[in-house]
Amino acid sequence: xxxxxxxxxxxxxxxxxxxxxxxxxxxxxxxxxxxxxxxxxxxxxxxxxxxxxxxxxxxxxxxxxxxxxxxxxxxxxxxxxxxxxx
Amino acid sequence: xxxxxxxxxxxxxxxxxxxxxxxxxxxxxxxxxxxxxxxxxxxxxxxxxxxxxxxxxxxxxxxxxxxxxxxxxxxxxxxxxxxxxxxxxxxxxxxxxxxxxxxxxxxxxxxxxxxxxxxxxxxxxxxxxxxxxxxxxxxxxxxxxxxxxxxxxxxxxxxxxxxxxxxxxxxxxxxxxxxxxxxxxxxxxxxxxxxxxxxxxxxxxxxxxxxxxxxxxxxxxxxxxxxxxxxxxxxxxxxxxxxxxxxxxxxxxxxxxxxxxxxxxxxxxxxxxxxxxxxxxxxxxxxxxxxxxxxxxxxxxxxxxxxxxxxxxxxxxxxxxxxxxxxxxxxxxxxxxxxxxxxxxxxxxxxxxxxxxxxxxxxxxxxxxxxxxxxxxxxxxxxxxxxxxxxxxxxxxxxxxxxxxxxxxxxxxxxxxxxxxxxxxxxxxxxxxxxxxxxxxxxxxxxxxxxxxxxxxxxxxxxxxxxxxxxxxxxxxxxxxxxxxxxxxxxxxxxxxxxxxxxxxxxxxxxxxxxxxxxxxxxxxxxxxxxxxxxxxxxxxxxxxxxxxxxxxxxxxxxxxxxxxxxxxxxxxxxxxxxxxxxxxxxxxxxxxxxxxxxxxxxxxxxxxxxxxxxxxxxxxxxxxxxxxxxxxxxxxxxxxxxxxxxxxxxxxxxxxxxxxxxxxxxxxxxxxxxxxxxxxxxxxxxxxxxxxxxxxxxxxxxxxxxxxxxxxxxxxxxxxxxxxxxxxxxxxxxxxxxxxxxxxxxxxx
Ligand SMILES: Cc1ncc(C[n+]2csc(CCOP(=O)(O)OP(=O)(O)O)c2C)c(N)n1
Ligand SMILES: [Mg+2]
Numbered sequence: 001x002x003x004x005x006x007x008x009x010x011x012x013x014x015x016x017x018x019x020x021x022x023x024x025x026x027x028x029x030x031x032x033x034x035x036x037x038x039x040x041x042x043x044x045x046x047x048x049x050x051x052x053x054x055x056x057x058x059x060x061x062x063x064x065x066x067x068x069x070x071x072x073x074x075x076x077x078x079x080x081x082x083x084x085x086x
Numbered sequence: 087x088x089x090x091x092x093x094x095x096x097x098x099x100x101x102x103x104x105x106x107x108x109x110x111x112x113x114x115x116x117x118x119x120x121x122x123x124x125x126x127x128x129x130x131x132x133x134x135x136x137x138x139x140x141x142x143x144x145x146x147x148x149x150x151x152x153x154x155x156x157x158x159x160x161x162x163x164x165x166x167x168x169x170x171x172x173x174x175x176x177x178x179x180x181x182x183x184x185x186x187x188x189x190x191x192x193x194x195x196x197x198x199x200x201x202x203x204x205x206x207x208x209x210x211x212x213x214x215x216x217x218x219x220x221x222x223x224x225x226x227x228x229x230x231x232x233x234x235x236x237x238x239x240x241x242x243x244x245x246x247x248x249x250x251x252x253x254x255x256x257x258x259x260x261x262x263x264x265x266x267x268x269x270x271x272x273x274x275x276x277x278x279x280x281x282x283x284x285x286x287x288x289x290x291x292x293x294x295x296x297x298x299x300x301x302x303x304x305x306x307x308x309x310x311x312x313x314x315x316x317x318x319x320x321x322x323x324x325x326x327x328x329x330x331x332x333x334x335x336x337x338x339x340x341x342x343x344x345x346x347x348x349x350x351x352x353x354x355x356x357x358x359x360x361x362x363x364x365x366x367x368x369x370x371x372x373x374x375x376x377x378x379x380x381x382x383x384x385x386x387x388x389x390x391x392x393x394x395x396x397x398x399x400x401x402x403x404x405x406x407x408x409x410x411x412x413x414x415x416x417x418x419x420x421x422x423x424x425x426x427x428x429x430x431x432x433x434x435x436x437x438x439x440x441x442x443x444x445x446x447x448x449x450x451x452x453x454x455x456x457x458x459x460x461x462x463x464x465x466x467x468x469x470x471x472x473x474x475x476x477x478x479x480x481x482x483x484x485x486x487x488x489x490x491x492x493x494x495x496x497x498x499x500x501x502x503x504x505x506x507x508x509x510x511x512x513x514x515x516x517x518x519x520x521x522x523x524x525x526x527x528x529x530x531x532x533x534x535x536x537x538x539x540x541x542x543x544x545x546x547x548x549x550x551x552x553x554x555x556x557x558x559x560x561x562x563x564x565x566x567x568x569x570x571x572x573x574x575x576x577x578x579x580x581x582x583x584x585x586x587x588x589x590x591x592x593x594x595x596x597x598x599x600x601x602x603x604x605x606x607x608x609x610x611x612x613x614x615x616x617x618x619x620x621x622x623x624x625x626x627x628x629x630x631x632x633x634x635x636x637x638x639x640x641x642x643x644x645x646x647x648x649x650x651x652x653x654x655x656x657x658x659x660x661x662x663x664x665x666x667x668x669x670x671x672x673x674x675x676x677x678x679x680x681x682x683x684x685x686x687x688x689x690x691x692x693x694x695x696x697x698x699x700x701x702x703x704x705x706x707x708x709x710x711x712x713x714x715x716x717x718x719x720x721x722x723x724x725x726x727x728x729x730x731x732x733x734x735x736x737x738x739x740x741x742x743x744x745x746x747x748x749x750x751x752x753x754x755x756x757x758x759x760x761x762x763x764x765x766x767x768x769x770x771x772x773x774x775x776x777x778x779x780x781x782x783x784x785x786x787x788x789x790x791x792x793x794x795x796x797x798x799x800x801x802x803x804x805x806x807x808x809x810x811x812x813x814x815x816x817x818x819x820x821x822x823x824x825x826x827x828x829x830x831x832x833x834x835x836x
Contacts, residue, residue, distance in 0.1 A: 008169035010385045033162055044387040051166035070171060 002077025189352025201258030234447030256289030264549020285316025346374030475672030482657025
């Protein structure tokens with residue numbers, strides 16, 4: 001089953017951050033622990049590692065969006081799997 | 087880079103120590119320090135230690151490889167699942183440092199101990215904790231190693247010789263010698279490996295713990311994981327001499343700098359240290375140069391270090407190094423190495439799945455009394471007034487304490503006394519002479535003279551207690567307890583709870599209190615502090631009967647007990663203080679013990695309950711007859727134990743007398759009387775005829791001159807006035823004023 005990836009709690013003082021770059025496009029494959037996206041938080045940029053392996057099925061937000069931690073931001077699973085669209 | 091054993095002579099400072107030339111700009115000095123460190127690891131790495139590989143053989147070598155990969159994956163998976171908000175709290179991870187954990191634990195047995203830090207996952211796994219049980223603990227789940235009460239920062243399992251890890255930086259360094267003392271005392275050749283960071287080497291605990299282990303020739307291997315940083319701060323910014331191994335010479339123990347990125351180098355150094363320890367030759371300090379690849383904890387973007395520096399260390403990756411060495415030396419094939427890596431990944435995948443589906447620890451387990459104390463409080467009825475007996479059995483508190491301690495020492499070889507000036511021939515026999523004669527009778531391995539190191543005295547006692555002894559440390563003056571506050575409050579009180587009730591910390595700390603014309607730092611009554619700390623028991627000895635029965639009860643209790651004794655009440659022949667009170671009373675010759683948590687009725691009465699300890703107890707008793715003649719009958723109660731407190735006996739008394747005066751020599755604000763007043767207000771508000779009154783030392787440090795001291799201490803007249811005052815008040819009881827109850831409550835609350 002596809003894994004819903006959430007925006008992690010990254011900063012010591014703020015909750016959430018801005019998605020600056022998706023490092024793996026939709027349809028691309030990713031290994032566990034590889035960088036999935038870059039998030040800006042507390043004025044620093046952090047690479048967020050993938051907690052799942054497989055195919056990136058969906059980016060839920062475009063680059064530049066500020067997202068609260070805990071929000072689902074992407075789905076990773078097997079190629080062709082159905083994932084929620086909203 | 088090995089340093090010679092300096093235990094037989096003083097060693098000169100290493101001429102190659104990396105102190106920069108005077109006059110060099112600070113930035114350059116710092117860079118020099120870093121370069122030096124990188125140079126050291128490169129030097130050390132010249133020796134690949136492949137001889138160790140051949141000696142260990144294929145099976146052990148592959149097992150070490152698998153273990154390092156398990157740790158790496160455990161850390162990574164935990165972090166990723168943490169990012170997914172499955173794991174609460176925070177995590178400190180050790181990717182990059184695996185060779186230290188695995189290499190140090192390689193020569194250890196299950197019955198040896200390790201102590202660990204806020205970064206304990208690798209240590210625990212290397213000492214034998216199952217990854218699923220460890221992962222479940224980090225998830226806060228019921229089948230976790232500690233039932234979810236410890237978590238990532240306190241991983242441990244006493245059955246595997248893993249002390250719940252201590253997240254107070256340096257905290258384990260004073261406890262390790264205590265565990266080692268117990269292993270030695272019980273006649274084993276067990277050892278203790280004590281892990282700590284570079285940052286911890288600047289804690290006072292380092293000095294006290296290492297010196298203690300060194301001078302007592304204890305089987306401890308101190309393992310510093312020097313990863314160059316304490317959180318975000320480079321070690322060289324806080325330490326002029328960054329050569330930690332050089333410090334071994336200061337304590338007269340051998341020390342070594344070790345390539346902490348090569349597990350074979352760590353094994354080799356550890357084997358040497360363990361061999362010395364098992365042979366009774368004492369402690370060793372290993373400084374393992376290593377690096378954590380990841381941030382200090384969650385949300386650490388590592389802005390304080392460079393990508394090049396990180397790469398420098400990743401090029402020395404411990405897993406890759408061992409894998410290569412195995413194959414190059416022909417000890418195992420590439421396929422065999424790959425299989426070991428594959429097995430590790432499966433183990434960790436399963437561990438995560440296990441933790442994810444495991445039930446959460448039920449909330450009632452959080453507040454179970456037996457989780458806090460191994461012997462939780464039991465309901466009590468008040469103890470009877472002191473009995474009379476033959477003149478030759480009328481003892482002082484000092485004599486009764488000595489008799490009780492003597493009996494327990496004779497009955498149980500695990501009881502040992504520890505302190506400053508306790509057993510030196512021709513010395514003091516302990517503060518106030520309580521221990522006179524005991525060293526002669528039981529030997530100096532049972533009456534142990536310590537360095538002037540209160541943190542070590544506490545830590546050693548905690549470690550020894552956990553490992554099966556009954557240590558009785560003492561403080562010459564209770565004022566010195568603050569030196570060991572971390573050990574008492576963060577370790578002694580909490581280790582049982584942190585361990586998920588898997589261990590207990592039996593130890594009895596004697597603390598002499600009270601003002602005796604010695605000024606502000608030899609006068610305090612700090613007992614109230616400890617009533618505030620769950621996990622501690624607090625005994626206040628004010629009479630000889632309690633002295634003997636109470637100290638024996640404390641020594642038989644499985645939990646940490648602090649015993650407070652007033653200097654003016656000892657009646658010690660050796661040291662008579664001005665203002666001493668004669669407290670001699672009948673002490674039965676038989677081996678009785680008193681109840682833990684039981685108050686004592688000292689004089690029955692009907693009008694006012696006076697709850698008092700130490701000098702104030704005797705002030706109350708001295709007033710009783712005079713007040714009786716005035717028509718005021720006081721009931722005098724000694725609470726004896728502040729924790730557990732005998733609330734039921736107090737409520738019973740105040741329920742009858744409807745008036746309470748609390749008197750103590752502790753300071754008024756936040757003194758134990760404040761807690762008593764609050765509880766009695768909560769429980770008996772409707773019954774009280776007068777507000778609860780407190781008589782206490784003024785909120786002023788104790789002055790030296792007797793005429794100033796008496797102005798700060800509570801006086802007998804003050805106590806008499808308070809008693810007369812409440813006796814004269816008669817606020818109607820609730821039953822007689824049903825319609826007013828609510829308004830009076832408001833008035834009081836407002
Ligand atoms: C007594 C104490 N002071 C401060 C802290 C906060 N703290 C936690 S870890 C840490 C850094 C410790 O550095 P080091 O001993 O080098 O260990 P490392 O984290 O590098 O493994 C600090 C300052 C603490 N837990 N305890
Ligand atoms: Mg460090």
